[in-house]
Amino acid sequence: MVCEKCESKLTKVSAPNPWKTSNATAGGRKVNENKALSSARERYSPMGKSLAPCRICRQKVHQMGAHYCQACAYKKAICAMCGKKMLNTKNYKQSST
Template structure:
């Protein structure tokens, strides 16, 4: 769960959704080149998940999948808070949620 303010902070995916109008993951005009090898043409360093220092969830101490987050998705859903900033989004007092 992410609040509307933190939604712009989410990372974009590599492959753009060019067939959808208003897709969030589009990288702009131009489109893609034909017969392009993405591994050779990339100017940025490759993504190395072991080199990045990910934080741990403040509640369950699980390693997080996104660099800016403070809570994992399951804890954020259970508590009804934003996973990035911790702001209360949803009142979960009347919900019957399992702990699994």
């Protein structure tokens, strides 16, 4: 669960549509560029930097840039990245089972 503001921080598709480009460099990237090789620092690397623990339950977060795991974000109805309250859960039964 991510708020509208944090949707822009989500990872991008590794293989964009090549037919959308009209010139040699579209948006600062080369046409027919191998994105798997050129964007190695943006991808998830299990041996590289470790993922942060959740601020509530201390479980490893499975999303880069997130501070809360999906289970805690769902239970508390908060954004997984910034922690902003997204829904009033007073009349809901928020369980993870």
